[in-house]
Amino acid sequence: MAFPPSFLDELVARNPIEEVVGQYVNLKRSGSNLFGLCPFHGEKTASFSVSPDKGIYYCFGCHKGGGVINFEMEIEGLSYPDAVRALAKRAGMEVPEDEQYQSRYRQQERLWALSREAARFFVSQLYAPAGAEGLTYARKRGMTKSTLTKFGIGFAPNTWTALTDAMKAKGYTDEELKESGLVSVSSKNGRIYDRFRNRLMFPIIDVRGNVIGFGGRVMDDSTPKYLNSPETIIFNKRKNLFALNLAKKSKLGYLILVEGYMDAVALHQYGFDCAVASLGTSLTEEHAVLLSRYTQQVVLIYDGDEAGQNATRRAIPMLEKAGLQVKVLKMRDAKDPDEFLKKYGADRFKLLLEESSNRVEYQLGAIRGKYDLREDEQKVRFLSEAAELIAGLPNAVQREVYGQRVAETAKVSMEAVRMEVERSRKRILTREKRKQEQIDLAPASMLQRRGSTKVTYDNVKSGKAEEYLIAALLTEPALLGQCGTLKAEDFSVPLYEKVYRQITARDHAGYTASIDTLADLTPDETSHLTGIYRSFGTVNEQAFLDCIQTIQSEHRTSSVQTADDLMAVREQLKQRKGMKS
Numbered sequence: 391m392a393f394p395p396s397f398l399d400e401l402v403a404r405n406p407i408e409e410v411v412g413q414y415v416n417l418k419r420s421g422s423n424l425f426g427l428c429p430f431h432g433e434k435t436a437s438f439s440v441s442p443d444k445g446i447y448y449c450f451g452c453h454k455g456g457g458v459i460n461f462e463m464e465i466e467g468l469s470y471p472d473a474v475r476a477l478a479k480r481a482g483m484e485v486p487e488d489e490q491y492q493s494r495y496r497q498q499e500r501l502w503a504l505s506r507e508a509a510r511f512f513v514s515q516l517y518a519p520a521g522a523e524g525l526t527y528a529r530k531r532g533m534t535k536s537t538l539t540k541f542g543i544g545f546a547p548n549t550w551t552a553l554t555d556a557m558k559a560k561g562y563t564d565e566e567l568k569e570s571g572l573v574s575v576s577s578k579n580g581r582i583y584d585r586f587r588n589r590l591m592f593p594i595i596d597v598r599g600n601v602i603g604f605g606g607r608v609m610d611d612s613t614p615k616y617l618n619s620p621e622t623i624i625f626n627k628r629k630n631l632f633a634l635n636l637a638k639k640s641k642l643g644y645l646i647l648v649e650g651y652m653d654a655v656a657l658h659q660y661g662f663d664c665a666v667a668s669l670g671t672s673l674t675e676e677h678a679v680l681l682s683r684y685t686q687q688v689v690l691i692y693d694g695d696e697a698g699q700n701a702t703r704r705a706i707p708m709l710e711k712a713g714l715q716v717k718v719l720k721m722r723d724a725k726d727p728d729e730f731l732k733k734y735g736a737d738r739f740k741l742l743l744e745e746s747s748n749r750v751e752y753q754l755g756a757i758r759g760k761y762d763l764r765e766d767e768q769k770v771r772f773l774s775e776a777a778e779l780i781a782g783l784p785n786a787v788q789r790e791v792y793g794q795r796v797a798e799t800a801k802v803s804m805e806a807v808r809m810e811v812e813r814s815r816k817r818i819l820t821r822e823k824r825k826q827e828q829i830d831l832a833p834a835s836m837l838q839r840r841g842s843t844k845v846t847y848d849n850v851k852s853g854k855a856e857e858y859l860i861a862a863l864l865t866e867p868a869l870l871g872q873c874g875t876l877k878a879e880d881f882s883v884p885l886y887e888k889v890y891r892q893i894t895a896r897d898h899a900g901y902t903a904s905i906d907t908l909a910d911l912t913p914d915e916t917s918h919l920t921g922i923y924r925s926f927g928t929v930n931e932q933a934f935l936d937c938i939q940t941i942q943s944e945h946r947t948s949s950v951q952t953a954d955d956l957m958a959v960r961e962q963l964k965q966r967k968g969m970k971s
Contacts, residue, residue, distance in 0.1 A: 393474060395901035397486055398459075401474065402906045404481035407458040408442045414465055414683050415440075429465060429683050430454050432712035441924060446905055448924045454913070455920025457906030464913070465683075466598075467629055471495060497569070501624045504562050504570050505593075505601040511556050512544025512591040512604075520552075521545035524590050527609040531652065532732055537659045540636070541592065546606055548588035571603065571619040586617060592651045594618075594625070594669060595635045602630065605651055605669065616651070618670040627669040629676045633658065634684070640664035644687040644717075647673070647705070648727060649698065653691070656728040660736040662743075665727075673705040678712035687715040689746055694721055699756070706749045719746035750792055753779055758799060769800055773810055776800075781814035789815075845918045849882040852944035855937040856886040860919070861926035862934050863893055867902045869934060870894065876938050880945040885915050 408424055411417065417424040417440060428438035431452040438449045448455035454464065462473035475495060478485045515521045516528070516538070524545030528538060537543075546553065554573055558564075564582055567573045573582040589606030596602050603619030619625055633654045637645055646665040648654055657665035664685075668677060681688055688709050692698035702718060709716045719742055724730035731739055747755070754776060761772040776796045783789050789811055797807040847853025862869055870893060878894070881887035888910070893903040901907075905920055 398907045405458050405477045454917050456916040459906045502600045509593040509601045516545040520547040544591040546586035546589045550583045553584045571622050627671050628674045632667040634666045637664045637666045638684045645685045646689045648691050653727045660731045678708045682712040689717045691719045716749040717746045718752035777810040777814045781811050852882040855940040859937045861922045862929045864923050866929050
């Protein structure tokens with residue numbers, strides 16, 4: 391194994407899964423297990439369980455599962471070795487050297503360190519003569535000294551190699567500078583030069599405090615207005631948000647999502663320390679899930695132009711899918727929060743926040759704006775589209791309240807709106823029922839466990855026996871001594887064969903296997919095993935022995951059939967050869 395078994399066993403023991411998960415999920419005890427809202431998919435009813443006794447987590451909704459190492463991998467988007475290292479750091483443990491994993495981790499550490507040094511360089515330049523223009527611009531935009539310090543805002547001088555030269559002087563190589571995204575390469579001579587020049591620099595910091603990239607803003611009307619770092623091994627713009635490292639500590643009880651860095655900075659400066667911004671890309675499902683780890687409510691403040699409104703409409707379902715309550719704030723008398731705060735101050739902006747509409751009100755308003763209700767045909771189309779929206783609401787009281795509002799807006803009877811909503815709701819429920827039936831009746835679902843789309847049983851009889859045996863061995867490792875002549879080659883399911891080999895190998899080395907210490911498993915395979923292990927009760931010893939007999943018997947039958955098939959093919963080849971001669 392890549393990491394010594396003794397090290398992994400101690401690592402798992404010193405990182406109780408309920409404590410690690412509890413840093414991200416609000417868990418409440420129910421019997422011997424703990425439950426909370428799943429951090430990996432949107433839900434409103436807690437279906438995410440943690441079993442301290444077994445050291446596993448499992449979601450009954452999305453069917454993700456695993457041990458504490460797997461959780462760290464999933465929640466932080468880390469590789470297995472990086473998750474091990476993160477947990478080791480948490481527990482104050484030294485990680486044994488392993489060149490296979492150390493190489494990539496050292497590369498990441500170098501890039502984190504390089505990015506941190508670059509951020510310091512940009513800050514130093516802001517207060518140097520070369521940064522006078524940048525400092526003047528920052529002050530013109532209303533940024534205070536404390537705000538500049540809080541966000542680590544700096545300046546990229548208007549030269550070709552200032553940063554490159556400074557970083558090389560600190561021992562960083564051309565290759566590392568390329569990997570960091572801080573430089574570009576000349577197509578003429580292959581030389582590197584600074585990617586960011588004559589821009590106000592915003593460091594992008596992840597939730598663990600690492601500088602992972604930069605956003606550079608011009609100080610005039612040139613384009614692009616913002617230039618962001620390219621994707622690297624430490625920076626993924628789909629999985630990070632600007633200022634979340636600060637906003638996650640807010641006590642306001644909600645997060646504000648804006649479009650630009652300047653808006654986020656201005657909001658923090660005026661006391662709204664819960665603002666975050668996406669990194670030059672549209673909101674993604676990964677962003678929504680990330681936000682759901684730190685809040686239950688998001689206030690969307692996008693620009694009022696068509697692009698901003700389209701972005702709002704796209705964002706709402708993604709945020710709701712992640713289990714978030716969504717409110718939408720419409721700017722008044724200003725194009726964005728930065729301009730509004732400078733013109734009217736924090737108190738007026740607080741009133742705007744209090745008046746922000748929930749997503750249904752916002753969407754109904756958007757639908758209303760599309761139609762001229764003085765014309766009967768357009769009024770009918772308005773009612774039809776509004777009814778479709780209301781019909782999708784899960785709560786009957788909500789449907790009644792918003793139905794009444796639509797009736798008043800269109801000046802029609804509530805009964806007419808109620809009938810249209812019910813027709814739309816029946817269509818929605820019918821579509822959902824058909825979709826579920828397609829899932830339930832899929833042939834593949836008869837051959838595999840629900841939620842595990844990658845693990846199939848070609849031989850169902852043997853597969854179920856193997857499933858029981860593996861779950862039993864994970865529950866009571868001492869049962870391995872009763873497996874007798876059972877070999878890994880006897881298994882029909884590749885996953886169980888692989889796991890059995892590892893259980894046997896660890897036993898021979900004097901260590902017990904667990905979900906966390908099984909290597910080379912995909913997330914689907916880990917979730918599948920966790921689902922089996924979670925639902926397994928006490929071991930029935932006779933059933934365990936019967937499973938061994940079934941596995942071996944089915945393997946012998948399969949081997950005989952394979953041999954017979956091979957003999958038949960050979961006989962056919964002989965006959966064809968005889969016919970030709």
